[in-house]
Amino acid sequence: MDFRLSQEEESLRKRVEEFVRDELIPLEPEFENAPDVFEGSRWKSRARLSGDPEINRYIEIMETLERKAEAAGLWHLDVPKAYGGLEVSNVAMIAVTEELEKSKIPFEFGTHVSNILYNCKGEQIDRFLWPCIRGEKTSAFGLSEPASGADPSMLQTTATPDGDDFVINGTKMFPTFADVADFVQLFARLPGTKGREGVTCFLVERGTPGYRVTRSIATIAGTEPCELVFENCRVPKTQMLGEVGKGWELNQAWLGARRFQVGIRSHGMSQSVLRAVADLLRHDAKEAERWTSAIGFFLGELEALRSLTYLGAWKADQQADVRTEAAQVKLFATELLHRVIDFALEVAGPSALRKRGAIARVFRHARSRRIVEGPSEIQRHIIQRSLFREGVGILDLI
Amino acid sequence: MPSVPAVPAVQVVPIVNKTSDVMDLRLSEEENLIQRTAARFVDQELLTREGAYLKQKALFLPPGSPERRNLDPETRKTLIQLAKEVGLWALEFPDDPETPAMSAVARVLIHREFGRTILPFEPACLPALMGQSPYVKPLNDGQLSLSLAFGQLHKTGTLQGIETHFRELPDGYVLSHSQFDVFEPEADLYLFPAREEGSDRAGLFLLERSTSGLSISEKEDLTTDAEVARMTLTYCKVRREQLLGYEYDVAALTAFEQLRIAARSLGIGMRCLADSIEHARQRVTFGRPLASRQAIQWMLADLSVNLRTSTWLALEAAWRADHELPFFRAAALAKKRAAKMAFEAADTAIQIHGGYGVCKEFPFEGFYREARMLRLLYGREDELDRAAGERFIQEGNRH
Numbered sequence: 146m147d148f149r150l151s152q153e154e155e156s157l158r159k160r161v162e163e164f165v166r167d168e169l170i171p172l173e174p175e176f177e178n179a180p181d182v183f184e185g186s187r188w189k190s191r192a193r194l195s196g197d198p199e200i201n202r203y204i205e206i207m208e209t210l211e212r213k214a215e216a217a218g219l220w221h222l223d224v225p226k227a228y229g230g231l232e233v234s235n236v237a238m239i240a241v242t243e244e245l246e247k248s249k250i251p252f253e254f255g256t257h258v259s260n261i262l263y264n265c266k267g268e269q270i271d272r273f274l275w276p277c278i279r280g281e282k283t284s285a286f287g288l289s290e291p292a293s294g295a296d297p298s299m300l301q302t303t304a305t306p307d308g309d310d311f312v313i314n315g316t317k318m319f320p321t322f323a324d325v326a327d328f329v330q331l332f333a334r335l336p337g338t339k340g341r342e343g344v345t346c347f348l349v350e351r352g353t354p355g356y357r358v359t360r361s362i363a364t365i366a367g368t369e370p371c372e373l374v375f376e377n378c379r380v381p382k383t384q385m386l387g388e389v390g391k392g393w394e395l396n397q398a399w400l401g402a403r404r405f406q407v408g409i410r411s412h413g414m415s416q417s418v419l420r421a422v423a424d425l426l427r428h429d430a431k432e433a434e435r436w437t438s439a440i441g442f443f444l445g446e447l448e449a450l451r452s453l454t455y456l457g458a459w460k461a462d463q464q465a466d467v468r469t470e471a472a473q474v475k476l477f478a479t480e481l482l483h484r485v486i487d488f489a490l491e492v493a494g495p496s497a498l499r500k501r502g503a504i505a506r507v508f509r510h511a512r513s514r515r516i517v518e519g520p521s522e523i524q525r526h527i528i529q530r531s532l533f534r535e536g537v538g539i540l541d542l543i
Numbered sequence: 544m545p546s547v548p549a550v551p552a553v554q555v556v557p558i559v560n561k562t563s564d565v566m567d568l569r570l571s572e573e574e575n576l577i578q579r580t581a582a583r584f585v586d587q588e589l590l591t592r593e594g595a596y597l598k599q600k601a602l603f604l605p606p607g608s609p610e611r612r613n614l615d616p617e618t619r620k621t622l623i624q625l626a627k628e629v630g631l632w633a634l635e636f637p638d639d640p641e642t643p644a645m646s647a648v649a650r651v652l653i654h655r656e657f658g659r660t661i662l663p664f665e666p667a668c669l670p671a672l673m674g675q676s677p678y679v680k681p682l683n684d685g686q687l688s689l690s691l692a693f694g695q696l697h698k699t700g701t702l703q704g705i706e707t708h709f710r711e712l713p714d715g716y717v718l719s720h721s722q723f724d725v726f727e728p729e730a731d732l733y734l735f736p737a738r739e740e741g742s743d744r745a746g747l748f749l750l751e752r753s754t755s756g757l758s759i760s761e762k763e764d765l766t767t768d769a770e771v772a773r774m775t776l777t778y779c780k781v782r783r784e785q786l787l788g789y790e791y792d793v794a795a796l797t798a799f800e801q802l803r804i805a806a807r808s809l810g811i812g813m814r815c816l817a818d819s820i821e822h823a824r825q826r827v828t829f830g831r832p833l834a835s836r837q838a839i840q841w842m843l844a845d846l847s848v849n850l851r852t853s854t855w856l857a858l859e860a861a862w863r864a865d866h867e868l869p870f871f872r873a874a875a876l877a878k879k880r881a882a883k884m885a886f887e888a889a890d891t892a893i894q895i896h897g898g899y900g901v902c903k904e905f906p907f908e909g910f911y912r913e914a915r916m917l918r919l920l921y922g923r924e925d926e927l928d929r930a931a932g933e934r935f936i937q938e939g940n941r942h
Contacts, residue, residue, distance in 0.1 A: 512911065
């Protein structure tokens with residue numbers, strides 16, 4: 146047993162640590178009052194929508210950083226080697242994100258490539274996958290519907306085969322960035338199928354007749370997910386991703402891979418919130434005395450989250466089935482972040498609810514995390530299911 | 544025979560103005576009428592306008608956090624008129640001098656109903672000690688607005704936090720240099736507590752926005768649909784009649800604010816619980832309605848207990864105020880519990896509504912932001928708990 150990173154992973158982590166120290170942290174004063182539009186890895190496409198010169202200035206700063214990262218060989222870390230990426234391990238990606246989270250600059254090493262797009266075949270590769278890797282195109286993820294989320298049996302959007310095409314009808318709720326995405330990874334079911342059986346994934350480009358992004362929806366987080374409508378939208382069979390009826394597995398794979406990032410991101414956000422609290426307390430001995438043990442408690446909880454996250458990522462690297470670990474990380478991470486913010490606000494008081502304040506921002510952004518990509522109740526359900534199926538064996542050391 | 548320690552006799556504390564011989568937790572006929580009137584007003588005039596208020600103004604939104612929501616002035620005017628017609632306006636100083644001021648219990652019942660909607664509209668309710676002020680009429684008519692600049696009190700919920708001092712001058716008073724946050728900064732008048740130099744007793748001042756030496760700066764949006772700003776006082780001189788009251792008045796005003804927050808929180812809790820029950824009945828997942836899932840049932844069961852306990856604490860505190868019994872601690876406890884309950888209710892409603900829960904077209908995320916703020920006003924939870932614990936350690940609970 147060895148808790149250290151491998152040499153390769155450690156050297157990557159070190160380089161990222163240096164990049165964060167030399168390139169990102171010095172920019173922090175500049176980002177102190179940055180507009181609230183740099184959330185998530187597809188920020189650029191949405192930020193451009195604003196047309197605000199102030200925002201454009203930030204976009205330029207971020208693009209300069211991207212070029213520096215590329216020059217330093219810190220680009221496309223999780224892209225497979227076959228596509229020119231570094232294909233680093235899940236553990237390494239956690240270590241990288243952990244370093245990135247030490248700065249307040251919302252920067253990532255690489256463009257957003259939805260992991261299920263590596264199932265692209267034939268001409269799909271040039272049309273969808275490569276442009277995403279090169280950062281020329283972005284995608285949205287169309288799964289949830291007005292009456293369905295975590296449960297595939299409620300999915301109502303249909304894909305009816307008709308000659309060489311499928312005809313798609315239905316409504317999708319909440320895909321983020323769909324208003325700027327070049328295409329959507331759309332999940333629909335074949336007529337007459339039930340449950341997860343028959344759920345199939347399609348790649349549908351914006352501008353395809355019958356496909357409309359009808360609106361974006363304001364949320365507490367300031368991210369604006371969209372509503373998509375498909376009315377007799379004809380999509381050729383060649384735009385089916387993966388196999389017929391295997392869509393739900395793709396969805397599971399997409400979710401699974403992201404879970405461990407959620408863990409380390411929540412860890413980083415919680416740390417930044419606690420740092421803001423410490424800054425308030427450092428010069429107030431009486432107040433500091435009052436809250437010290439609570440901060441210590443949360444630091445311990447965060448350490449627990451960190452180790453749970455590394456464990457899950459490591460198991461994923463061993464090609465083990467990590468669905469339970471992923472659920473545990475998602476649940477523990479997002480619920481802990483919620484508690485940390487609640488605590489921070491108790492310490493900082495009502496003035497900390499200034500909209501642009503660091504804690505207030507996390508307060509708004511964090512709320513949806515306990516819902517998106519599977520609410521806490523679903524995570525608990527997944528965990529209990531494997532406990533009752535496999536017993537305490539799921540906790541066995543391997 | 545070993546002596547058995549005598550059980551201390553239960554001390555019955557005589558209650559001032561007690562009119563009946565038995566405990567009676569029913570609302571009086573009048574209270575009942577007030578509650579029904581308020582409920583009907585909220586149902587007919589406010590909830591019917593909520594959809595339009597929450598509706599997104601444009602199909603597509605620019606990136607970044609959406610603008611602060613506001614009730615448009617025309618609607619506000621209409622609503623004030625409608626509220627006046629049914630007697631739900633100027634609760635402390637009714638236009639008709641024959642009408643008595645509303646009791647604290649009645650005010651809790653009213654604010655509780657108004658809390659059921661996210662529409663930012665509440666009946667005007669000026670503090671009783673403004674009785675002599677020439678501002679009462681224009682305030683009640685909505686021509687002027689009043690804000691409580693109690694920023695220094697939010698931490699402890701007690702007078703301990705007051706740092707500004709005042710000193711008597713031949714023709715009035717002068718307030719010491721100070722700076723603090725003021726919520727609802729856009730007002731014409733502010734009520735502001737300060738401490739007298741030497742005696743250290745608190746005094747309550749009515750400050751006009753135009754008072755020289757008073758400035759409002761750095762106005763910013765809060766994460767609730769409200770504003771905050773810095774109020775700075777620099778050699779701020781006030782006239783004699785601007786000192787409205789002393790120690791007790793500041794504490795009583797704080798307690799009445801705590802009661803108002805508690806009552807509004809109860810409304811938030813009622814709405815969130817009701818809508819969650821309804822949604823849980825409708826929403827089917829994995830072949831069954833959410834309502835059939837124990838995880839959901841238990842959330843709602845816990846919430847209902849919390850709501851009920853908070854309701855009775857608030858009503859009892861208000862009843863004590865009406866009967867001239869000590870009620871400050873009861874009001875503080877009612878506020879602490881009710882605001883926390885409201886936050887948890889909003890959190891639960893968001894969770895049960897899933898993705899819709901965090902959407903601005905539904906009221907729950909707004910309640911969530913608001914309730915988080917309410918929890919931090921007039922005494923933070925930890926401070927109130929600590930004060931109660933300290934008293935217990937000092938005095939025991941045999942009182």
